[in-house]
Amino acid sequence: MKLKSLLFALALFACGNCQLSIVNCQLSTAFAADALITVNAKKLGAPIQPTMYGIFFEDINYAADGGLYGELLKNRSFEFPNPYTGWDISGKVTLMNDGPFERNPHYVRLAPSGHRDKHTMIENHGFFGIGVKGGEEYRFSLWARVPDGGSSKLWIDLVDNATMEEDQKLGNTGVEISGKEWKKYTAIIKPRKTFAKAHLRVWADSKVTTDVEHISLFPVKTYKDHENGMRADVAQALEDLHPGIFRFPGGCIVEGTDLATRYQWKNTVGPVENRPLNENRWHYTFTQRYFPDYFQSYGLGFFEYFQLSEEIGAEPLPVLNVGMACQFQNGDDAHAACTKEGLQEFIDDCIDLIDFANGDPATNQWAKLRADMGHPAPFNLKFLGIGNEQWEQPYFDRLAIIAPEVRKAHPEIKIVGTSGPNAEDGHFFNGWKAMRELKADLVDEHYYRNIDWFKKAMNRYSDRKFYTKDGPRVFAGEWACHDSGKKYNHAGASIYEAAFMTNIERNADLVHMATYAPLFSHVEGWQWRPDLIWYDNLATARTASYYVQQMYMLNAGTHVLPTTISIAGGQPAANPVPEGEDGIFASAVIDKQRGEIIVKVINTFADARSLRIDITGLAKKQLAALSQVEVITLNCSDYDAENMPSKPERVKPVASQTTITSGSLVANISAKTFALYKVKL
Ligand code: AHR
Numbered sequence: 072m073k074l075k076s077l078l079f080a081l082a083l084f085a086c087g088n089c090q091l092s093i094v095n096c097q098l099s100t101a102f103a104a105d106a107l108i109t110v111n112a113k114k115l116g117a118p119i120q121p122t123m124y125g126i127f128f129e130d131i132n133y134a135a136d137g138g139l140y141g142e143l144l145k146n147r148s149f150e151f152p153n154p155y156t157g158w159d160i161s162g163k164v165t166l167m168n169d170g171p172f173e174r175n176p177h178y179v180r181l182a183p184s185g186h187r188d189k190h191t192m193i194e195n196h197g198f199f200g201i202g203v204k205g206g207e208e209y210r211f212s213l214w215a216r217v218p219d220g221g222s223s224k225l226w227i228d229l230v231d232n233a234t235m236e237e238d239q240k241l242g243n244t245g246v247e248i249s250g251k252e253w254k255k256y257t258a259i260i261k262p263r264k265t266f267a268k269a270h271l272r273v274w275a276d277s278k279v280t281t282d283v284e285h286i287s288l289f290p291v292k293t294y295k296d297h298e299n300g301m302r303a304d305v306a307q308a309l310e311d312l313h314p315g316i317f318r319f320p321g322g323c324i325v326e327g328t329d330l331a332t333r334y335q336w337k338n339t340v341g342p343v344e345n346r347p348l349n350e351n352r353w354h355y356t357f358t359q360r361y362f363p364d365y366f367q368s369y370g371l372g373f374f375e376y377f378q379l380s381e382e383i384g385a386e387p388l389p390v391l392n393v394g395m396a397c398q399f400q401n402g403d404d405a406h407a408a409c410t411k412e413g414l415q416e417f418i419d420d421c422i423d424l425i426d427f428a429n430g431d432p433a434t435n436q437w438a439k440l441r442a443d444m445g446h447p448a449p450f451n452l453k454f455l456g457i458g459n460e461q462w463e464q465p466y467f468d469r470l471a472i473i474a475p476e477v478r479k480a481h482p483e484i485k486i487v488g489t490s491g492p493n494a495e496d497g498h499f500f501n502g503w504k505a506m507r508e509l510k511a512d513l514v515d516e517h518y519y520r521n522i523d524w525f526k527k528a529m530n531r532y533s534d535r536k537f538y539t540k541d542g543p544r545v546f547a548g549e550w551a552c553h554d555s556g557k558k559y560n561h562a563g564a565s566i567y568e569a570a571f572m573t574n575i576e577r578n579a580d581l582v583h584m585a586t587y588a589p590l591f592s593h594v595e596g597w598q599w600r601p602d603l604i605w606y607d608n609l610a611t612a613r614t615a616s617y618y619v620q621q622m623y624m625l626n627a628g629t630h631v632l633p634t635t636i637s638i639a640g641g642q643p644a645a646n647p648v649p650e651g652e653d654g655i656f657a658s659a660v661i662d663k664q665r666g667e668i669i670v671k672v673i674n675t676f677a678d679a680r681s682l683r684i685d686i687t688g689l690a691k692k693q694l695a696a697l698s699q700v701e702v703i704t705l706n707c708s709d710y711d712a713e714n715m716p717s718k719p720e721r722v723k724p725v726a727s728q729t730t731i732t733s734g735s736l737v738a739n740i741s742a743k744t745f746a747l748y749k750v751k752l
Pocket of ligand 1: 129131321322323324459460492517549588589599
């Protein structure tokens with residue numbers, strides 16, 4: 072142990088209650104701790120934007136269908152290129168193409184087998200199986216008719232195909248179908264036990280032909296109980312973060328591999344039965360992790376995104392296509408971009424979306440659709456992203472056409488432009504230059520980088536030669552620390568995310584939004600990692616990175632407080648750690664509503680350090696009144712520890728209490744630890 076630490080520890084343990092005298096003693100021995108953190112409570116810094124910390128959703132890693140979206144059946148409308156993907160069929164099953172839903176015309180005809188002991192049946196595999204919980208209710212629904220008139224009976228079984236029990240059924244129900252008209256039928260199934268890999272069978276009547284379409288199974292208990300709702304545990308993990316901003320629906324899927332397969336929000340609203348299927352580029356992007364059954368049903372669409380934003384308390388930030396397909400996949404090929412003359416459709420998409428979110432249902436057709444879908448009140452949209460990871464002139468030219476039209480129609484909306492996929496290359500600098508010229512309100516920056524990069528980037532936003540006082544503000548829209556060769560969610564990388572965020576926080580005048588990415592991942596369906604939240608068919612795991620984000624989001628504060636760190640023998644500085652090295656990082660905020668000073672300290676060293684935190688700038692009486700301190704610590708020293716649904720709590724925050732005396736708090740911070748000190752005012 073270093074001499075100063077030893078002195079500090081001796082003083083701490085020998086003096087027991089008389090902390091005041093320890094403090095005085097420390098002061099007279101050049102503070103006798105590895106780091107002295109001084110927080111000036113008098114000088115309010117920049118306000119922390121309510122949007123500062125948030126989430127970014129993209130349908131990657133089965134984030135929508137098979138993830139957040141509560142639907143448990145895959146290919147419910149038989150619209151996949153192989154119409155029976157996700158289904159086993161037996162008996163007399165015929166694919167038909169003149170169904171009741173114009174944009175999803177397929178359905179299947181279940182005809183009698185012609186023999187009492189032969190059956191016509193279709194069986195859905197769900198997404199890596201269907202996860203059901205014993206004793207809970209599941210809402211089965213389908214659209215059906217009896218084409219020859221009269222009535223028929225369908226039997227619906229939830230089954231465990233591999234059981235050693237006599238009966239494969241976990242639960243079942245029946246539905247009476249009547250008449251030649253298409254109608255929606257629903258029934259509740261209550262499985263008798265929990266099972267992650269169930270299948271759902273629909274058995275046909277043995278005497279009558281029945282047509283079936285849009286076959287669906289949802290838990291009754293979805294997040295906030297919406298019928299077309301979200302999986303409750305997964306959405307709850309979002310609510311528990313308390314995000315300030317919610318960016319959706321991507322990412323690269325906004326761009327599409329080609330323009331035809333870009334994300335088109337207008338296809339995602341209105342009755343779910345009539346939302347057309349789209350491919351998902353993450354099905355084929357990585358050939359080493361190939362998922363040919365990964366499509367977008369759009370059951371989770373823009374209405375649901377806005378509603379979820381509202382329910383988790385985040386500002387919505389939709390991102391729309393700028394008239395260009397993905398440049399990674401197409402370079403600057405002319406065929407992958409809309410001509411400048413043809414951009415009206417993209418301008419309309421932006422303006423109509425703002426009307427869908429905010430307009431008056433009495434005067435606007437898109438606002439009326441919102442009201443018809445169950446939300447007459449506006450969603451209060453304030454931000455709109457135009458383009459994701461686009462770069463250079465083709466992008467700048469198109470944004471220069473679209474943005475002024477959007478501004479003309481809706482000057483109240485803040486426009487978010489992009490600086491491309493890399494946070495330090497030529498595209499990035501040219502992107503920023505163009506965004507300044509085009510007067511974007513915010514610029515989206517992306518950096519998936521390793522620990523060495525983060526160690527060197529700890530002052531990124533303090534560079535006020537590049538990030539000027541005026542001009543667009545920063546949206547760190549996609550970022551995460553990936554360790555070289557270790558791309559899974561190991562705790563060791565999360566500690567650098569926590570340290571990097573002190574730089575975001577200290578520069579809250581510049582950075583107005585930051586969102587880790589990607590958000591979700593299914594353990595059996597991932598293409599990209601690390602990710603913030605993992606799940607299997609039954610359980611969810613919050614990663615160490617999740618807890619880092621949550622500690623910031625729950626303790627964002629209202630204003631920055633100027634903070635310096637003195638490393639023994641060194642000068643006080645906002646960040647005295649030499650570029651590229653480990654160290655002690657800190658930032659502080661005040662929460663005026665809660666009456667708290669919150670000091671965030673991160674030790675990235677591989678051993679424990681002693682700290683002293685001094686609150687200055689308060690009147691003597693106020694300082695003397697400070698006493699109670701809530702401490703939350705996240706220890707990431709188990710470097711490879713990864714929270715997964717099978718073992719969800721290897722790393723998690725721990726709460727404790729301490730005290731502060733005369734404005735001075737002494738503590739030890741363990742190796743690789745994020746500690747948050749909340750001082751009650
Ligand atoms: O988050 C995964 C991908 O990373 C996003 O789709 C894209 O914007 C970025 O390249």
